[in-house]
Amino acid sequence: MKIGIDISGGDFAPQATVGGAILAQKELSPDIQFCLFGDEQVITSYLKEAGTFPSNFEIIHAPEVIGMGDHPSKILSQKPNSSIALGFEMLKQNKIDAFASAGNTGAMLVGSIYSIGIIPGIIRPCITALIPKENGSVGILLDVGINPDCKADQLYQFGLVGSLYAKYVFNNPNPKVGLLNIGEEEEKGSLLTQAAYKLMKNTSDFNFTGNVENRDIFKNNVDVIVCDGFTGNIVLKHTEAMYRLFAKQGFHNDFLDLFNYENYGGTPVLGANATIIIGHGISNEKAVKNMILHTKGVHEAGLYKKISTAMELFAQKKSGE
């Protein structure tokens, strides 16, 4: 397996990205190849400084940099020699098996959709966040930001793809899928959640367990939590904000540490037709390392292929109805 890594992406690049790649390589078996996209000279000097042989890594010289503030829509064509543009180009040509970046999320999404393409049947890709649970495991929250306005059929798809992510990457044989809502009963919530509940309640495509309120997402009642991207992003940012607030008060223990984003390696672009991972913009070395380990895990699980197969079955079932 050859993993492509965007060295120029993220608030602490290239130091954190090169450092994370070195850490990941130490943990992974030698048959995992690393392909680093970024300024060759800069990468080489950081690798040497860290006492690592540059020859351990394939380096693709990408002199252009896409900033976190760059508007994503045309940036890949405007900067064809950027790490993200070249990464997608090589992924498209199957010269790498997976591509991971902690850089501009919008640009990563544009690359996923227009360079790689989305799986037939998927309305729009989505991204996830991991929410720690009281029992030490994690729940999957989706979408967390790229679909601020959703229709009910999109929430339904989030339930489906989130369930596959939980099953194949987190080895949960029968993940419980909950609809994030402001009440437990079917008739509670917004027009969107009411409509989504109706679509989900008798589904056999995933294990829908009903509405879930925020107090229950930290419990074991639910493994996959579905919501529109606006709500999901609010929940994600609120969780991070409260974690930082409490950590700042000097509170620390193993449980609280579960809320530290560094422990999680980012999210696959669920619905894209390849293994594409987006890391947290503020990723440090440890977070980049975990992003790379997660990329390996997601690719080994064949997640995008599983989603593709599920969408084919879904289409067949629909046409047979």
Add this chain to the structure above:
Amino acid sequence: MKIGIDISGGDFAPQATVGGAILAQKELSPDIQFCLFGDEQVITSYLKEAGTFPSNFEIIHAPEVIGMGDHPSKILSQKPNSSIALGFEMLKQNKIDAFASAGNTGAMLVGSIYSIGIIPGIIRPCITALIPKENGSVGILLDVGINPDCKADQLYQFGLVGSLYAKYVFNNPNPKVGLLNIGEEEEKGSLLTQAAYKLMKNTSDFNFTGNVENRDIFKNNVDVIVCDGFTGNIVLKHTEAMYRLFAKQGFHNDFLDLFNYENYGGTPVLGANATIIIGHGISNEKAVKNMILHTKGVHEAGLYKKISTAMELFAQKKSGE
């Protein structure tokens, strides 16, 4: 001032409600009269048990009870001798000046709208939650649940009434109003927040300071945080859930205690044409006491009259445009 208090409402009624009324009476000056709505015999026996003279309180016998699970739409006419129905009846007849309940929120809302009526120009009433800030003050979040589906003009009104609440009840002369969003820039967010931003950005009706992300709601950047009721309820419940999660880990200090709902006395029904306060359903004695103190503060501030005047000015300005 005569404050009406629903003794039958809330998960821990009547013990917590009678107890809270006794605590509040001890703190307030003797010219504040208390009118307790509930089962007379039960109230009298609780008051005697607590060593308090029942004659210190006016008691309105209300033998019927509206449960937390009762469907609110017709319950006031179905149970005319319930504490909530009688409370609204006496408020309507000006026999009490304000009415407070920790009971069924839906029934309180139905009473506010159909028994009392909403202020002309108000699209729909809304309710608030107080969010602690790092500097020890509180921010006002609204709506937090009764308007899960909003249009942009509703969010605009939340900015206006939230601002008046901050100004007259929390003595903040120029409250900063932020639009809760998933990005800081104008074009970020959902169709709703984008449209609301456009309405707010040049307003002179309140001090709009732009989009606010969750990480900033605990800071001093913003005093009033506006969002649709679905999002607000999610944020409120998530805040409570994370507070409980961390408190359960044994973390405690003065700052964390600011997140304890007991310290806050509930919310006015903003937009109703009288002083109506809804307390937290799980209110204990201390929370009920604070609900009553808050009721006094909101009524003394003349909040609903200030909102009424502001809506008249708003209508005049609109018709002059």
